[in-house]
Amino acid sequence: MGKEEKHVFKYGLTTTAGLIAFFLLMKILGLAEITELRTFNAVIMFAGVFLSIKRFRDRPFKLEFNYLTGIAAGFFTGLVTAASFALFVGIYIYFDPIFLAAIVADNPQKEFLNPLTAGMVLFIEAMASGFLFSYISMQYLKNDITIPLSKASKA
Numbered sequence: 001m002g003k004e005e006k007h008v009f010k011y012g013l014t015t016t017a018g019l020i021a022f023f024l025l026m027k028i029l030g031l032a033e034i035t036e037l038r039t040f041n042a043v044i045m046f047a048g049v050f051l052s053i054k055r056f057r058d059r060p061f062k063l064e065f066n067y068l069t070g071i072a073a074g075f076f077t078g079l080v081t082a083a084s085f086a087l088f089v090g091i092y093i094y095f096d097p098i099f100l101a102a103i104v105a106d107n108p109q110k111e112f113l114n115p116l117t118a119g120m121v122l123f124i125e126a127m128a129s130g131f132l133f134s135y136i137s138m139q140y141l142k143n144d145i146t147i148p149l150s151k152a153s154k155a
Contacts (some may be wrong), residue, residue: 003061004062004073007061007073008052008073008076011077011080012048012052012076012077012078012079012084014048015044015047015080016081016084016085019081022040022041023089033099033103035103042133045130046133048081049134050133052074052077053073053134053137053138054137056069056073057141067138071134071138073134074130074133074135074137074138075134078133081126082130085122086122089122090115090116091115093119100114
């Protein structure tokens with residue numbers, strides 16, 4: 001495994017640790033069933049993807065940093081985060097059916113939710129947000145090279 005892959009896994013698993021810590025804190029405080037608080041997961045995911053791309057840009061790797069490699073670093077960080085957090089939540093829901101029942105009560109797709117489908121839905125949501133956050137981050141972190149479209153006229 002190269003330095004680039006280790007970088008992505010490090011930031012993906014660190015972001016997952018942040019998501020798990022937030023989830024467990026909400027569970028301890030009795031707020032885990034309030035699905036609107038999941039919005040804060042987006043803040044954690046954005047921070048993880050942004051920092052992954054920024055560190056990728058600022059450190060020497062074999063790959064030259066450009067727009068595509070930045071997007072890829074963010075996307076794969078999101079992929080690692082999405083897969084590991086979805087796995088955690090799927091396992092957690094399997095062992096805590098009361099929590100699953102609370103989530104199902106607020107969901108219009110009640111008959112289709114089980115630990116596996118809940119994990120899959122979470123994975124898809126996290127992947128989509130990871131890609132979106134990669135794109136947003138790269139708008140800020142890209143190398144800004146301005147190329148004039150035409151020469152100024154002398155008139």
